[in-house]
Amino acid sequence: MVKLVVGGALIFFSSITFAVETSLKGILDVHAYHVNNTSDAYSYLKGDYGKFRFDTGTGFALAQLGIRYELEWQNNFSATIVGNAFADRGNNEIGITEAFVRYKGLPSQNGWRFQSKLGVFYPSISLENVATAWSTPYTLTSSSLNNWIGEELRHTGVNFSIEKLGKASKSSHSFSADLSLFQNNDTAGTMLTWHGWTMGSRQALLHEKLVVQDFPARDNLLAEQAAKSDPFIEIDHRWGAHIATSWRIENKLKLNLGYYDNMAEEGLVEHGQYTWATDFIHAGLKYKLTKQWELISQYMKGDTAMKSLTGIDVVKAEYDNMFLMMRYQRLAHHVAMRFEHFNVDDQDETIGDNNNENGNGVTLSYRYQLSKKQFILSEFNWLRSERPSRSYELQPVDLVERQYQLAYRLYF
Template sequence: MKLPTPILLALAVNAVNAGAAEWRGLLDIRAVDSDAGRSFLDSGLAKTRYDENSPRLSIGQAVLRGDADLSDSISGTLELSADQQHRGVVDVREAFLTWSPVPDGAWKTRVRAGFFFAPTSVEIDYDSVGWVPKHTISSSAINSWIGEELRTNGVEWSARRLGRYSGAPYDVGVLAAVYTGNDPTGTLLAWRGWSISDRIAGRFESAKLADLPVYRPPSGILLKQWREIHPFREIDGKLGYYVGANMNFGTRLELAALHYDNLTDPRVVKDGQYGWRTRFDHISAVWRPYGQWELAMQSMRGDTLMGWNGVGLDFQSWFALASHPLGPGTAALRYDRFSTSEHDILPSDPNNETGYGVALAYDWPLAGNLSLMTEALLVRSDRSARVLIGEPQVQKERSLTISLRWRF
């Protein structure tokens, strides 16, 4: 919490006093029909945001983003969000300062400091508002997890070498970051598993876990663990890091890789939350072969550990997405695979799972800044821990969502 506070104050003072902020927003009204079991937002172990008891009509999200130029090379960004399922009325999604000095040669550098998303997604339009997918309503399993449990609360440096300066047909970039917080990262993957959703956690939000016996009073083995977790909390006082590289061949092919490690001490417990040592490797590619086709792929593999191997887990997921204009809009098809595999000393706390998801979406621009997006989603998953809270081990969830979006 220490880094965002002065940044928020600087942004607010600049916007009010200088009047230099550019404000943009997103309002997303949803109509949903779902047959899913109890959602993870209602302490269940289903994979989707909406279930059969969710309101048929709701506010999917409301986002307000302000960007302000504080000098010729320094800018500030503040993004606030709210929705009907949020714990609290308004929360901070991102708040950071960016230093972009004028390039002197082929290399272009940038430094960001504050609370922000790491560049880990090929689904998201980073120039838009809200960190929402470009072609679907739900995010892939990978980016659903990132939206809920990962945020950089620190400093990120990146540099890009522009190929046109040397006659090369490609641009190449590198990045590195250090951050605090994200010590509980891995809790949701272990005790809730993957999800396929567009639910994005705010800076001060907590998430409620299912009522599993492993931390249920009075006989649970891990009674120091609360059911409420704070994903971005600092527990052990150590910095985490990530490093990455990327390469672009014009707009035809984009490649990226990233290694992430929060370096958390898994033996530390603080304020009802264990530290989780979580690390992963991530690769992605976007290919535009011809015409207006766009093919995107993203893959992640990693592991997480809590305590003296009290909970140990390998996790992996990948997805492929294809999109193309169709009629007045754009059609997209995404296929997900995800799994977790435990290797710990608590057989009474099963955390294995396997599953897949298929999303078919269509984005139809309307008049002005309005658009209408529809998505049919199917998720099938097998998770043995569900029987511990009276749910079927194997679940198949289907939903149809219509999203009316106003960008302003």
């Protein structure tokens, strides 16, 4: 679908006698890191229970090489494709993360503006990942809430958005609402349930499959589950929906509210991929306290469930997550401190698949601006989580993990 949407749009618009402008933006992020924990667990990306992107130990990584290429026509249409590459010990991938066509109308005299998208794109949720190629400019790692979005959520479909710009009526208040109808998210919730909340900077690529953790139920009731989960597969041919609203007061306050439901039909399986019925509410707040201080916070609460072919609740869980970030910027210096809490409540009776989890995390990040587009960053992450499923691998249920990073970042 991605190739058809973007390729078809390029052919169609190229045949119209409108002038076209091109733009290329990117991010290069190189990290040195050190991770330690009390169990020497490998990263969740390798199918273990470590909560960080990187394995225990010291190393260097291409944390992100992201490129956003855009074609923009004078008739308010544009086509965008975003690619990302990641490389660290045993985990090297390159591919596409977004590809869509967009129409962005001009505001009316009363300040009303209509926009729409068609293709593959991120849901309008994150208040952290707002820079090039869905990177976060504030820290080296995304919160666990947004890390899950980058791993399992993508809209493949259409988005309609309407906005009321306050400046047209000399008001400081602006409002927007958007509706997305999507497919290819039938397995959303799989990784959140089976490896729990994680903290990192790794987005799933559209072609990528994710390693599922090992646990006893995979030898019994879940024997048909594939060894890797496909986060962007379509099984039931139903459309999911996401509604998001926003209220802004100039550049001082932004408040977001939304609801996501993949509308999956439970009890279906295709090539080892089960349908998961997943929904959640989300809220976000960005508030500029002073010229130097800003508060950013997000909250999410939802549930996910997967049934067997006979209709038995194999997996059923409720989850919630919240983070609070304070950031301070003065001249070339930027400091961010983030606190987060997360939870998964296992509500099924499947033996050998305990998905309960409770955890807290703290991040302290410092950024120094070398030039307009170059930065040096350092960061410390502390994360404590209680997860009974670690006992299946003879690892401690209560685990404390620490991560230290030093990075060079270039926006181009």
